[in-house]
Amino acid sequence: MISEALVVSAVLFVIGTIGVLTRKNAIVLFMCVELMLNAVNLSFVALSKLHGNAGQVFVILVMTVAAAEAAIGLALVIAVFRHFGTVDLSSLRLLKG
Amino acid sequence: MSAAVLLVALVAWPLIGAALIAVLGRSGEGDSSSGIDARTLALGVFGLEAVLAIVLAVSVHATGSAWLATADAAWIPEIGARFSLGADSFALVMVVMSALVLPFSLLATWNEVAKRRPAYFACLSAVASGLMGVFLARDLLLFYVAWELLLIPMYFVVGVWGGTAAPRAALKYFIVTTLGSLLMLVAVVYVWNAAGGISFAYDALAAARMSDAAARWCLAAFLLAFLVKAPLLPLHSWLPDAQREAPTMGALALGLKVSTFAIARVALPLFPAAALAEPMRGTIVALAVAGIIYGALLAVVQPDLKRLVSYASISHVGLVLLALFAFTPTGAQGAMLLMINLGITTSALFILVGIVGAQRGTFAIESLGGVATQAPLLATAFIIVTMSAIGLPATNGFIGELLSFLGSWRVYPVPTLVAIVGVVLAAVYLLSAMQRVVFTASADVRPFRDLDLRQSIAMGAFVLAIVWLGIGSAPMMRMLAPAAERIAARQLPEGRVNFQGDGPVALGTEGAR
Amino acid sequence: MIADSTTTVQQNALLAALIGLPALGAVANGALAVQTARTRTHAPDAPAPVGLASMLGVGSIAAAFIVAVLLFVQLTSGAGAVTAHFGDWLVFPTEAGRTPLIAWDFTFDRLSSVLALVITGVGTLIHVFSVGYMNDDPGFARYFAYLNLFVAFMLVLVLGASYPVLFIGWEGVGLCSYLLIGFWFGESANADAGRKAFVVNRIGDMGLIAAMCILFTQTGHLDFAGAHAGLSGMSTGLITAIGLALLLGCAGKSAQVPLYLWLPDAMAGPTPVSALIHAATMVTAGVYLVVRASPIFAASPTASLAVALIGAITALFAASIALRQWDIKKVLAYSTVSQLGYMFMGVGVGAYTAGVFHLVTHAFFKALLFLGAGAVIHAMHAAYHHAHEHGDAQDLRNMGGLRAAMPATGALMWIATLAIVGIPPLAGFFSKDEILVSVFARAMGSPLASASLMGLSGQVVLFVVLGFGTITALLTAIYMTRLALLAFEGPGRSSTSVQQGVHDAHGTLLWPLVALGILTVAGGWLNLPALIPIGPVGVLEHWLEPIVGETTRRLAPIAALPHEQELWITGGAVINAIFGIGIALWLWRRWAPVDAHHATPGTGFGGLLERAYDVDAAVQRGLVGPVLAFAKRVLWGTVDRGVDGALTGGGGGLARAAQWVSAQVQVGDASRYVWVVALGVLGTLAALAWRS
Amino acid sequence: MNAPNVSGMLMLILPEVVLSVGAMITLLLGVSGADAGRSHRAAMAALATAVVGVVLAIGMLTGAPLAPGTTFIANDGFRWTLTALLCAGTGAAVVLTEAYDRRAGVARAETPALLLLAATGMTLLTAARDLMVVFLGIELMSLATYVLVAMHRTSARAAEAAVKYFLLGAFSTAFLLYGIALVYGATGSMQLEGIGSAVASGAKLPGLLMAGVALMLVGLAFKVAAAPFHLWTPDVYDGAPTAVTGFMAASVKAAAFAIFLRITAEAFAPLLADWHPVLWVLAAATMVIGNVLALGQQQIKRVLAYSSIAHAGYLLVAVVSFSAEGATALVFYLVAYTLATMGAFAVLVALSDGTDRPLVRQDLAGLRERHPWLALAFAVCVLSMLGFPLAGGVGFFAKWQVLQAALQASVPQQTLAIVLVLSSVVSGGYYLGLIAPAFMQSPVPAARPIPAPPTGVRAIAIACAVVVLVLGVLPSSLTRLAQRSAPSAFAGGPTVATTIQP
Secondary structure (H helix, E strand, O other), rough: OHHHHHHHHHHHHHHHHHHHHHHOEEEHHHHHHHHHHHHHHHHHHHHHHOOHHHHHHHHHEEEHHHHHHHHHHHHHHHHHHHHHHHOHHOOOOOOOO | OOOOHHHHHHHHHHHHHHHHHHHHEEOOOOOOOOOOEEEHHHHHHHHHHHHHHHHHHHHHHOOOOOOOOEEEEEEEEEEEEEEEEEHHHHHHHHHHHHHHHHHHHHHHHOOOOOOOOHHHHHHHHHHHHHHHHHEEEEEHHHHHHHHHHHHHHHHHHHHOOOOOHHHHHHHHHHHHHHHHHHHHHHHHHHHHHOOOOOOHHHHHHHHHOOOOHHHHHHHHHHHHHHHOOOOOOOOHHHHHHHHHHHOHHHHHHHHHHHHHHHHHHHHHHOHHHHHHOOOOHHHHHHHHHHHHHHHHHHHHHHEEEHHHHHHHHHHHHHHHHHHHHHHOOHHHHHHHHHHHHHHHHHHHHHHHHHHHHHHOOOOOHHHHHOOOHHHHHHHHHHHHHHHHHOOOOOOOOHHHHHHHHHHHHHHOOHHHHHHHHHHHHHHHHHHHHHHHHOOOOOOOOOOOOOOOOHHHHHHHHHHHHHHHHHHHHHHHHHHHHHHHHHHHHHHHHOOOOOOOOOOOHHHHHOOOO | OOOOOOOOOOHHHHHHHHHHHHHHHHHHHHHHHHHHHHHHOOOOOOOOHHHHHHHHHHHHHHHHHHHHHHHHHHHHHOOEEEEEEEEEEEEOOOOOOOOEEEEEEEEEEEHHHHHHHHHHHHHHHHHHHHHOOOOOOOHHHHHHHHHHHHHHHHHHHHHHHHHHHHHHHHHHHHHHHHHHHOOOOOOOOHHHHHHHHHHHHHHHHHHHHHHHHHHHHHHHOHHHHHHHHHHHHHHHHHHHHHOOOOHHHHHOOOOOHHHHHHHHHHHHHHHHHHHHHHHHHHHHHHHHHHHHHHHHHHHHHHHHHHHHHHHHHHHHHHHHHOOOOOOOOHHHHHHOOOOOHHHHHHHHHHOHHHHHHHHHHHHHHHHHHHHHHHHHHHHHHHHHHOOOOOOOOHHHHHHOOHHHOOHHHHHHHHHHHHHHOOOOOHHHHHHHHHHHHHHHHHHHOOOOHOOOEOEEHHHHHHHHHHHHHHHHHHHHHHOOOOOOOHHOOOOOOOOOOHHOOOOOOOOHOHHHHHHHHHHHHHHHHHHOOOOOOOOOHHHHHHHHHHHHHHHHHHHHOOOOOOHHHHHHHHHHHHHHHHHHHHHHHHHHOOOOOOOOOOOOOOOHHHHHHHHHHHHHHHHHHHHHHHHHHHHHHHHHHHHHHHHHHHHHHHHHHHHHHHHHHHHHOOOOOHHHHHHHHHHHHHHHHHHHHHOO | OOOOHHHHHHHOOOHHHHHHHHHHHHHHHHHHHHHHHHHHHHHHHHHHHHHHHHHHHHHHHHHOOOOOOOOOOOOHHHHHHHHHHHHHHHHHHHHHHHHHHHHHHOOHHHHHHHHHHHHHHHHHHEEOHHHHHHHHHHHHHHHHHHHHHOOOOOOHHHHHHHHHHHHHHHHHHHHHHHHHHHHHHHHOOHHHHHHHHHOOOOOHHHHHHHHHHHHHHHHHHOOOOOOOOHHHHHHHHHHHHHHHHHHHHHHHHHHHHHHHHHHHHHHHHHHHHHHHHHHHHHHHHHHHHHHHHHHHHHHHHHHHHHHHHHHHHHHHHHHOOOOHHHHHHHHHHHHHHHHHHHHHHHHHHOOOOOOOOOOHHHHHHHHHHHHHHHHHHHHHHHHHHHHOOOOOHHHHHHHHHHHHHHOOOOOOOOOHHHHHHHHHHHHHHHHHHHHHHHHHOOOOOOOOOOOOOHHHHHHHHHHHHHHHHHHHOOOOOHHHHHHOOHHHHHHHHHHOOOOOOO
């Protein structure tokens, strides 16, 4: 049961990673990162079955942090949109070289 | 004053002086701010330094022991570094020579630098401190710090007060020498670690247990640092550029033979066995000899007077290295004398070249001329200094050359022969240059100013040194002899006298055979 | 080295004065010269301090001569050699731990006494001559400063008791020669000639340094006594090497083939300089050194043969060139080279006394010839100046018939000419004859004849030397007679106004010539051969016996030469000389030259001789030019700037490469950066997976 | 697990409490009172808080012998030294950001508050011995920094930098988190100590553990900007407000290294042989890439960004050496590096004209004539980064410590040492490229007049330079401090490192 959960978690994590790698839209990218975080959460939950409840506590922590992260991230995306009129990451090329 | 106080003062005073000059100095005529003329201040700083050096020289007695004077204090106990200074006879002579060259050079170049004089002389003063540190350090970390201390102020001297291409030349100087010194830093750490990581004293480090390979690599790192700065072919190309661009005092400070001193003082004693190992020793000798000819040939075809002097000094360094790496007492003595005398002669040459160039606004040999008819004192000084650089007997330039030849012939006859050829070439380029500068009617209608009083005093001192050391340096040589024997003795395999394998040369006692 | 116990304080002081007086004169005149030049920067026409300068200059040398005579008298009175110790010079350790010294030791022995007397004696005469000759020169004081300095260094050379001290004088006279050749540096050719002299001499000096290196390495000594004592244990090969190295040095200083090139050019200096330095004293230093180092040469017949052969080649070669020179000083210059070759022949075959003898007589008559030529040039120059004409005052083609205008000079020049040609009983006859006889005697059987040089048997070499010497004597007779005829006899070839302007010298320009003329006539009495006992026989030989007697005997003939053979050679030489004079007269009557303006350069072999076999041009094209081009194009242009370019270009290239790389990687697109991160993750995972 | 009482616990996290409370007060000050002075008052409050943090940390260091910490909060010299350093850095950053923002006309109270919050996260990182605390600290620090980068709302460059930083940061945090999860799964512990002992006794799931270690290393490497995880650094440093860049380059990096060292020392020590090659490669690559790529840059901030990457490489050498000496070197180096970086950035802040136009080398031209003391301070700090003795002050001894650690490691790291010095030679090129225009060129007239730099900024620049110089002559005190500050995990000597294969 645990190993299945871990596999699912790993698959989810990889899906999220692939999303990050292939998408250019900042919001979508961020969503993919969130997916990765949640994939980890799944692992934690599964592992706490093995090792006690520390993992579950961690999940709560991660969710809290992710929420804060989301707030900041979305605010930053808005700021970018204001300046660039787009949230396509490949269009953000003021800083390079 | 005790010797220890003098040693510390020799190193510390120029740094204090640098601060004094920077804070109190005034740029000179055009500067309305309050303060003392920076040149006067600098003269005071250098002058006191020279006095300190002379007092030290007079107060110690050549007892034959390795260290004539020492000073020692805790510095960084955590890693065993000490503020430890010491002078043997060789270091002492180098200290006196450098400390005397500086104030007289300042006198001779009194008006050369016009902008930002306080900073200029502060930098030079810091250089002086670095020089003294290198000569007097008895602690490898202190030595390293002093060695690097030379670099930054010199970088500024070349870059800020140099000619149009100066920043580039200064950068090249910095990068090339840093390359060497940072690799040396690794070796310093390595040796220190191998010796237990508790002391940087030369003697303690020399006793470090290291594998042969490690010792060779470390020696290579040390030598690289020193040879880059010496400079040895093919690492030399920064020197002509830097000396060409630098103001006179900078150029001559670059020409003081710090690096070859460091080889004799630091690199060889630390790794006595590795220094004998081939192929390193042979490579250095080969490069040194190649450098003698190469520097000379390049000097022959140089259209620029200042570069010519620079290439000449590259040629001379080759001889110093050849004599040093022969590891014979005679050769070591010759190398030491060369270092001392080249410091004097090259400095004097740079000063004269600076005086001539400043008046004509160019260093192009083709455009110079007319000194002999219009400036007899300058011409006389020029002739005498040139003769010293050529190595005319009875000038200081000769004694070192002769002993170097005598000392290295035993071990390296063929390279020595090639080196002797370099002596011929020295006459070619220096006489050609002198002829062009001194013995031609000037195409320039502007009258040539002769040496003024300050310059006359300075050049008088240099000429005096050239002649006196050429004929009367026996006391100094007697003093240096134990140091020369130490340098060579460390390098000699136990019980062997002759390296060539054709049996020891039986010199016997006085008068035998 | 400790001073000889027999040397008294007074002798020490005399020796110090001998060297010190000219040196002080040099310093004083130098100060005077600087002072004059500085005054002249304000007042360009300020006169030279002729009186004071000549007093200092001549006075110091004359005083030195007196000191030399005093020392000489002491020496003749039976006192041993005077060795003065003026402190230590070089102190250094060696392998054995012993600390050798090279001391300021000077020896006034029988050999150096001869040289010192010649140097100061002839030197005084030439200094006196210079007072008149250089009278109008603005650099009068500077001239005497150099000249005095030269004498001081020359004395150091001959008095020094060790090779390094000798070397001081050796190079010091080179310096003075350099300064004096280029004395009129306003013309760059003069300064170039000076530099050439110095550089060529330095090539020779390499040999001297190398010889010192070997000697020191092998014996641990560099003083003459110690080093020569140490020879006994050395292999002949090493001794030969030392000898050959010394020969290189001597060939440089004494203008032997192939290093003779500088001497003809050295005529660019003032004529008294040519007389003193480039005829009488400095150029004979090589001969002196061979004699001084005779223990080395005596121990190596091969090296001695090389000396003799080089001397013979030089003698013949230079004499042939002298045949077709038009510049009066050039003729004399090549003549000097040739006569130096003669001296080398003498000392090469181990006839050291003969070499020194010829050195001395040559100093007399060649100084006379040069000073006479100087007087002629001075007169011609003044005449041209007076007549407002431009012409070469040194070209023989512009002269002719001068004896009428300058009877005293002409007569003295004729005496000197006959002396060098070898007409008895003038000085040159005896000294040249002795050399030829010595060569012949040794060729007939001696250690030299049984040795070999480069595979040639010594006997062959010696006969070649003898042959060359004989031909040279013939050629000498021809070109010297030609010179005298062209200059003094026949009709004048310059314009009438010039001819009328020529007057005989007087005062300081004349009486040194007279003195030299007397010496030229009487000099032969110094060392009369037993064959012609018109006075005390072999004075010089006896005098030098303690110095070179032993070494001479080591190379001496196995059997003494029968008297009749010696007579044949002597007679033959005289006939040879007279024959040469005859040829010259015959030629002179057939081909009277035209004046320099209308002359055309010679063609064919004559032209080649006129251009001195084109050796200068060949050296320039074949050696100097290529080396300079190599240094300039390859070393400077390609290698040095290449290394530098690689360094700075490498730095710049690295910066550019860095810029390019970061432009490729740091594209600004974060959606690409994530790929790099992902690849890094994969790499790290792979690395750790591989580890476990 | 020992369970200290509540007041003991509070004492252990007192600096964090102080900093976070200070942040709140700062915010409150920022929204109250008249508009003109409130941002300034807020900054002052933040500065005071930072100073209190420094004082507290020093008090802990110099006071009674440290009680053992808990299994999740350390109470050792390492923590307090770095806490003091980070609080000092934060204080400096407060002053610099205030001056910078004021010049740009965007001074607000949020900036100092965010700095304090970031500082809270950073100080937590110095203390964290539990992966949960690690995560909390990292996120607290990172989230605050994301916002700080974007604080200049009128600047498109800042916005771009912030969003890049944020997305890449979040991405890498995901890896770190996953790594934590896997390590937790393999060892059953969140505490570094527990992980360590579990690993030492042989992990039950080696594959899981290795993957976890790998992912955690990646996450940490990203935070310290080790190559090839450095790509964000030049862009973000370039776009962020200059003062914030300084804060990131100095303090954020220091905090990341603090936790990097503690995790490797306490949790992963038994696996040294496994991760050592990875970090070795990272260190070498980071040094070379940072130094070489910096050569090609024209903009000063990008040069310093690459330079900070190179320094991360040097610091990684200290980590790789994995010994008490290495830890000492790390602490020593962080102090020296923070001083030099803050000093240099203070000068850049003084030179900025209030727009977000990037500074190029030409902007430094003639600095010596305009502001001689700032020019000197700048030169000293830059030379210190170069590791030059005396003129570069303590920077030399920092390099010395790293080299010493590398060569004294149980398996000496000569190759890394040589890579270090050779890449340092390259760094001479760009460091002098910064100094040369300041001293060897004449000033070019600025497009916009640059007002005189505020006293605070000057004071920071000069103070940093002076401390650098003084420590450069007398490094003993700092050396002793750094020696005392090695994490207790190394107390047992270098035995942990014996498993490295050369």
